[in-house]
Amino acid sequence: MPEKNAIILVVDRLGAGSLGPYGNTWIETPAVNRLASESLLFDFCLSDSPSLPVAQQSLLRGGHALVPGDYTSSLPTWLQTAGVESTLLTDEALIAHHLLAPHFSDCLFAPPPETAVACSAIEHTQMAMLFVQAIDWLARAASPFLLWIHAQGMQGPWDAPLSLRRSFADEDDPLPPDQVEPPEFRLADDHDPDLVLGFQHAYAGQVRLFDACLAAMLGALDDMPPLGDTLFCLTSPRGYPLGEHLQLGGESPLATELLHVPLMIRAPHLPPGREDRLVQPGDLTATLADWFGAEPDPACVWSRSLLDTQSPPREMIVSAADEERLLRTPAWQIRKQPEAVSLYAKPDDRWEVNDVAALLPADTDALTAALDRFELAAETGDLSTLPPLDERLLDPLR
Numbered sequence: 001m002p003e004k005n006a007i008i009l010v011v012d013r014l015g016a017g018s019l020g021p022y023g024n025t026w027i028e029t030p031a032v033n034r035l036a037s038e039s040l041l042f043d044f045c046l047s048d049s050p051s052l053p054v055a056q057q058s059l060l061r062g063g064h065a066l067v068p069g070d071y072t073s074s075l076p077t078w079l080q081t082a083g084v085e086s087t088l089l090t091d092e093a094l095i096a097h098h099l100l101a102p103h104f105s106d107c108l109f110a111p112p113p114e115t116a117v118a119c120s121a122i123e124h125t126q127m128a129m130l131f132v133q134a135i136d137w138l139a140r141a142a143s144p145f146l147l148w149i150h151a152q153g154m155q156g157p158w159d160a161p162l163s164l165r166r167s168f169a170d171e172d173d174p175l176p177p178d179q180v181e182p183p184e185f186r187l188a189d190d191h192d193p194d195l196v197l198g199f200q201h202a203y204a205g206q207v208r209l210f211d212a213c214l215a216a217m218l219g220a221l222d223d224m225p226p227l228g229d230t231l232f233c234l235t236s237p238r239g240y241p242l243g244e245h246l247q248l249g250g251e252s253p254l255a256t257e258l259l260h261v262p263l264m265i266r267a268p269h270l271p272p273g274r275e276d277r278l279v280q281p282g283d284l285t286a287t288l289a290d291w292f293g294a295e296p297d298p299a300c301v302w303s304r305s306l307l308d309t310q311s312p313p314r315e316m317i318v319s320a321a322d323e324e325r326l327l328r329t330p331a332w333q334i335r336k337q338p339e340a341v342s343l344y345a346k347p348d349d350r351w352e353v354n355d356v357a358a359l360l361p362a363d364t365d366a367l368t369a370a371l372d373r374f375e376l377a378a379e380t381g382d383l384s385t386l387p388p389l390d391e392r393l394l395d396p397l398r
Contacts, residue, residue, distance in 0.1 A: 002228040003143035004084075004292055008284065009217075009232070010059070011210060012052065012092065013154035013182075015239030016045070016260045017350075018207045026168070027204045031215035032262075035234060038272055039264035042306070044347070045279045046259045046328055047238045050251040050321050052094050052155075055237035055281065060100045062285030062296060062303030065320045066378035073297050075285050076103040079146055082294040089137065090150040091130045104148070108133070116157030116180045122212050125159045127151055131213040135220045143228045146288065154206050154240050158182060165205030176201040182240075184249030196243035203242060231267040231291050235281050244351050254326040254335055255352050259319050265306060267291070277313035278328060279306060301383050315389045318374050327371040329393050334367040341368060366393060 016022040020029045021036035022043070049055050049065035058065060060074040076086040088104040090096050096109035110133055112126050119125045123132075134149050141147070157180045158165075165176040176198040183199050214234075221227075241247040241257045251258070263279060265287070266272075286303035289296040296303070304311060319326040325336040328346065335342045335352075343357035343364050357364045370389055377383050 004229045006146045006231040008148045009234045010150045011153035011236050013240040014236040016262045027207050029211045031211045039266040041274050042263040042279045043276045045263035048280050048319050050238045058282035062300030064302040071099045074100045074103045078294045084144045084292050086146040088148045092152045095150045118162050119159050158206050160205045160209035164208050165202040168201040168204050187246040200242050229268045233265045235263045236261040254324045278317045
């Protein structure tokens with residue numbers, strides 16, 4: 001029986017809406033398209049937190065942002081018990097120095113350059129150099145292994161050749177800014193739309209850069225001797241706000257631009273396709289434990305194996321950041337902020353344009369109560385006893 005391996009590719013700030021398999025029609029992503037065609041793709045994966053350290057704990061512990069932190073064990077330690085060595089490769093200092101990083105058998109930190117500039121060629125970019133390190137590691141890998149690659153992605157310098165971002169500007173558009181530092185600021189109500197368009201084009205250039213790096217990695221894997229049964233997963237801990245809610249970058253407000261992330265898994269004997277059930281990146285914990293036959297810690301309270309395609313879908317998922325909370329069901333998304341509660345019909349209102357909370361006070365109150373119950377249960381560390389939601393909150397036609 002072949003040894004099992006796993007390659008987890010986590011690209012920070014890679015929003016699902018920027019990728020062809022998730023409906024984007026203006027940024028070409030042929031490598032992501034190829035991977036999606038070979039994978040089980042999850043249409044509705046929402047991060048549980050836009051805070052990177054918190055999201056990393058969910059990814060490695062299988063908990064939730066609202067569950068009290070526990071750093072005593074994690075996926076790498078569970079895998080080590082099962083005889084699987086794990087390696088963390090990252091260019092993000094927050095991940096290299098995360099409290100769970102020492103749980104990996106090996107941690108390889110590729111510090112970014114002190115001064116970032118737009119590069120003249122893709123191969124000189126920070127992301128490309130990280131992918132080269134990953135490919136070199138895989139060429140020498142011994143099964144069974146877990147290689148966890150965390151790329152700064154769009155949280156790192158936007159150092160792709162300027163020609164990539166400029167290629168998205170039409171003849172009548174202003175050129176995108178040459179800025180390499182990722183933007184993070186609040187837009188004025190009367191902001192210039194061309195300002196937002198320029199940063200959207202610059203972000204798109206970084207997505208094209210990522211796609212080129214992914215193409216190189218997939219091609220290298222094709223050319224390598226067989227690595228055994230190898231699972232390959234692409235995901236992200238959070239997206240990137242690009243003006244939909246008057247915000248560029250940052251960690252609020254909780255909305256689709258910020259929270260909707262890609263999640264696709266390619267594995268032997270896992271039929272390609274699409275799943276519309278609600279999932280969160282932390283489900284990778286139980287998925288990898290399942291893949292390697294490892295026993296997760298009882299504290300893995302929220303994660304579900306995505307390899308079990310017959311399990312009943314979740315009724316809801318929840319995201320949290322500071323004083324903001326968000327609850328999503330198949331039919332609705334409610335956002336609770338200190339100053340207001342907003343309600344949006346899902347999946348039709350993809351970018352949360354039409355707030356219907358005032359029109360549906362009973363549903364708004366019921367979803368707010370469900371969100372409060374979830375938070376109270378999370379504080380106790382037990383999310384297994386949540387009562388089921390009313391059918392009308394799952395299907396608006398009922």
